[in-house]
Amino acid sequence: MNTSVQTAGTTGLTVSQRLIAGSIALLLGLTLLVGTGFAGDFRLHNGAHDTRHAMGFPCH
């Protein structure tokens, strides 16, 4: 693999493009993380129960 090749997000982008892509990815990522690991709703908690314990999230 050519080491000069830049990764997905950083090739020839303006700062605003990076901000938009990064913010969307961050928002979506945090939503998924909170939904699986933190949300108080019992359906989300019980469905992801073993994941929460195994990934070291604070559970009951």
Add this chain to the structure above:
Amino acid sequence: MFRNLFLAALVAALCAGLVTSAFQAWRVTPLIFAAEAFEGGGEAVHTHEAATPAPGQDAATTMPAHDHGEEEWMPQDGFERTAFTLFSNILAAAGYALIIGAVSVLFALPITFANGILWGLGGFAAFTLAPALGLPPGMPGMPVADTLARQVWWFGAALSTGAALVLVAKVRAPWALAVAVALVLLPQLIAAPQAPDDPTGVPPRMTAEFVAAVIYNGALFWVVLGLAFGRMADHLAARSAAVPNGARA
């Protein structure tokens, strides 16, 4: 570009989610099931009952946070529960993959196959090790402090440690190193919410095995996530570079 970022995150999430699910089924979930036997007083049902408060201890401080009632939905033990765990492992992996992808894009720190192991170890340090130092991973049936307070501390520890790693990656200067050390120490100096010293039926040996298994699982998960993300990002960047028009969205 959006497409490359999300595609790399998706592939990395699938790889890491499947690997961690296999490891969990082997070394983690059996301990959770065993602990639930102590939690439910020997019954197979998954009740989430809080430990009985010790004599003289205020019941409110022991936080029986999981008494949700009888008819509350939960996946059936067996296939359904395993499927839900697999699914939520992949969703959590997608969350983490998008977060490191976002950090990569926002701070112009490429994720490649060559440095993917560093991203993985960084994620492990921020999201597994740092929170675990204050809040050791616990099994069902063990006494715990208030859930929200623990979640806030957990998130703060991960954020502060992650910020320290991004700072030293971006700024190679003595002051940055000093600030990074402070950021790593800060959450550990703010004491994490302490679990009450309530009696629990879970044997200490099992508790120790569980903590070791969760830490190992975190390392495995993060290294796979970082390497898979980097490998996929390399692949997509090379493909985009080979296509003169479009394909980079």
